[in-house]
Amino acid sequence: EIKATVVYPATEKHLQKYLRQEVHLVRETWEDYKNITLPFIQSQSFSIQWVYNILEKKAEADRIIHENPDPCNGFVLVPDFKWNQNQLEDLYLIALIQRRDVKSLRDLRAEHLPLLRNVLQEGKEAIAKRFGVPGSQLRIYLHYQPSYYHLHVHFTALGYDAPGSSAERAHLLEDVIDNLLLDAEYYQKRALTFALRADEPLLKKFQEAGRV
Template sequence: MGEEEDEPSPKLAKIDVELHPFHRLKNPVVLNEVKEKKLVFLHGKVGEDNKDAVVILEKRPFDTSPKGLKSLFSEETKLRQDLLNDIYSTYAAVPTSPHTEIKTTVIYPATTKHIEKYTKQEVEVIEETGDDYKQITLPYLKEENRFSVQWVFNILDKKSESERIVFEDPDPEIGFILLPDMKWDLKDIESLYLMALVHRHDLKSLRDLNKDHLPLLKNIKQRGEDAIQEKYGVKKHKLRIYFHYQPSYYHLHIHFTNIAFDAPGSSVTRAHLLTDVIENIEFMSDYYQKKTMTFVGKRDDKLVTALRKTP
């Protein structure tokens, strides 16, 4: 078989430098840095009214296509030698784009909650009982309005990101929209990351699920797996499908990632596999209303503080 043709590079939309908050960020401060993942989180002010903005910078994976490798090892890549010893040598290499691209996420205007979310803090393990959820967590979520989900409604109503939808089942009870997560660059299949957003507005998290929702969960699993295999060629046994608890936002959604990808939040302290959730509910309908849920929270988070004070 011959080499596959390279996919055409997506056209970049022209950005108005004078208006975009990225170019007007003043006095950026590092909120957090994850060096092993080549990630940095910044906070700064924008405009004369000094509105807050959060900027997330992430080094993109190497372009390992034939065209990408050819450009990497071309004379356009600048080298500065750092060490030479017998057969070993090291260099600071400065390749041309796309190898030097930096994935950039801008949250603007950002709220205090966004700034707190991305600020480095000590974390601790929290055990939330079913009663804790009803008496502490649920009232807290209602009072704090923790992270707006308007952007989710925009997707479900086709006001935003409609061109990114991979699959949709429009059924109001068991339907969902499947689309790429913002963390995925849409190129590297090994780091494949999609999410399913349910059409129902009355489900916030795992805590709301019972036997009445089994058709919804099974539908998302089967049709999500089928859509991903058809679109990206990734078979179901190569997928990790899971919920987060606690989730970043409270509209029920499910994560689909390539098992080869060490996705953020895929560890045992936060991820709950969809197959396990289905089986647990089949065993006991109110399993997630009664179960003590263990998660990792930031030490200074108000909810973590409240839950820590419970007996």
């Protein structure tokens, strides 16, 4: 059996994404985030209009598995495009939060705990009801760095070696909740490690700053 992903039309960014590249680990302190990563994010024109289109039901409304419309603590659960929904072995869904002021793990504080608990509990319940997969067989996590800067949570089958589920990128949602219970500003204090490909502009910024 062969599974293929076809991207058309493929931009130069797509081509670079799928080329084999050297990878470097970056250890980002909170100061690094404020001085390097955040200015880089703000300087880029990362379009997330497609996320807003889903939240506003202008696109993919028929693919929504679960919706909590609360503007502060709600989210929408949809199948990831990498999953064709034909088999459960590689189950993959994404929870997109309703609020638009949380870019990534770095923005999370104790005030977001009700939101994160909703995603965890309601997401597991919706998947169990729709697909018959219990929460104990799900890997539920956030990426850092994320591929787009609107907070979202990944739900994948535990037995599926999903892209980005490695230790240097995936942060289990239950661990994130526990960390915020320990310290309301946990993710504004600790260093975070992530991998960057040799051709990624953010890596160049860290190299220029002498941090890699």
